[in-house]
Amino acid sequence: MKEIVIATKNKGKAREFKTFFAKGNIVAKSLLEMERFTPDIEETGKTFEENAALKAEGISRYLDIPVLADDSGLIIDALDGRPGVYSARYAGEDKDDKANMAKVLEELKNTPMDKRTARFICMLAIAIPGKETLFRTGYCEGRIAFEEMGVNGFGYDPIFIPEGYSKTLAELLPEEKNQISHRKNAIDQLEGLLGDLSHV
Numbered sequence: 001m002k003e004i005v006i007a008t009k010n011k012g013k014a015r016e017f018k019t020f021f022a023k024g025n026i027v028a029k030s031l032l033e034m035e036r037f038t039p040d041i042e043e044t045g046k047t048f049e050e051n052a053a054l055k056a057e058g059i060s061r062y063l064d065i066p067v068l069a070d071d072s073g074l075i076i077d078a079l080d081g082r083p084g085v086y087s088a089r090y091a092g093e094d095k096d097d098k099a100n101m102a103k104v105l106e107e108l109k110n111t112p113m114d115k116r117t118a119r120f121i122c123m124l125a126i127a128i129p130g131k132e133t134l135f136r137t138g139y140c141e142g143r144i145a146f147e148e149m150g151v152n153g154f155g156y157d158p159i160f161i162p163e164g165y166s167k168t169l170a171e172l173l174p175e176e177k178n179q180i181s182h183r184k185n186a187i188d189q190l191e192g193l194l195g196d197l198s199h200v
Ligand SMILES: O=P(O)(O)OP(=O)(O)OP(=O)(O)OC[C@H]1O[C@@H](n2cnc3c(O)ncnc32)[C@H](O)[C@@H]1O
Pocket: 007, 008, 009, 010, 013, 043, 070, 071, 072, 073, 074, 087, 088, 089, 095, 097, 120, 153, 154, 155, 156, 157, 181, 183
């Protein structure tokens, strides 16, 4: 069975990558399941691209194998693009999803529905030893709800209503989210690259 290492410690992301790659008979292995030690990569970049590259290249160099990384986040128009690159730590260093959502909802409490437009972005970086790092991007357009709804998914899913839906991503089934998400749209663009990425 082929295997691709995903440089993430986010359980929700890891679960989604596993589902996507299982369809192609590829095992997506996250850093949460590595038997070997892997260094923590500081996300010091100012863009999704820089942070995705830091994660993919850092782990690829360390393990000397191809590595895929995902830097993602929520871009809200009424907040001038925040939380953006700082999505994971919007309400503080402890990466608390509930606190992050509460902060967004508070900041948008006087913003009417038609001005609550937002999008998720997923920036994938593909680092292969001895080659230039490649990038693929996917988006998911939508709006920010007035309150949390639903328990599926992870992160900001309970407050994100994708375009064309009246439910949040956390109210959709995982397979429904996985048909329209920013991550799905980015992965669709990997196409022929998957062969170069897998090893074992
Ligand atoms: O860096 P890794 O280890 O991959 O894990 P992370 O959680 O720190 O991930 P990011 O740096 O890419 O930050 C992305 C944040 O954006 C949010 N996010 C990304 N994709 C999401 C999705 O599909 N649904 C909901 N929230 C998402 C989520 O809260 C993440 O904490």
